[in-house]
Amino acid sequence: MPKFRLYKNTNVKSAGYNKYYASRKAEKLIETDELVRRLAARYVTFAPGEVQGMVMSLTEIIKELAFQGHGVKLNDLGIFWLSCRSKGVADPNKFNAKTDITSRWRCRPTGETLGKALPTTRSGGVGIEWTEADDYESPRSQQPEP
DSSP, X not given: OOEEEEEEOOOTTSTTTTXXXXXXXXXXXXXXXXXXXXXXXXXXXXXXXXXXXXXXXXXXXXXXXXXXTOXXXXXXXXXXXXXXXXXXXXXXXXXXXXXXXXXXXEEEEOSHHHHHHSOSSSSOOTTOOOEEOSSSOOXXXXXXXX
């Protein structure tokens, strides 16, 4: 179950100044080796080495296709693609793709369950139950000022 922490917006220029917002508490990053171990344990017909090979091949193919400009959809997980941002230039003849473009990996959730569980709008996050992290001093536990 994912956890969150509340933080207070202290940016005086923000419309949300002095309001509290939730932020996801990051847990341990699951690396490829751990993912392979978990997959091999779930699907015992494949040896860990075979699973490792499939995961690495899938990663390579997704990168290869994305670098060709394609989006790649993994059902019930997401669509992965590269996006780009660039600096504005006054003269289009001075635009340099090598120095003016910054690339980013993007992912948009797919599938009926994930689409509802990970909304891109404020539809309530149906299907995911968030709990507040217990490893920090929550602003809720502080006494309000008189």
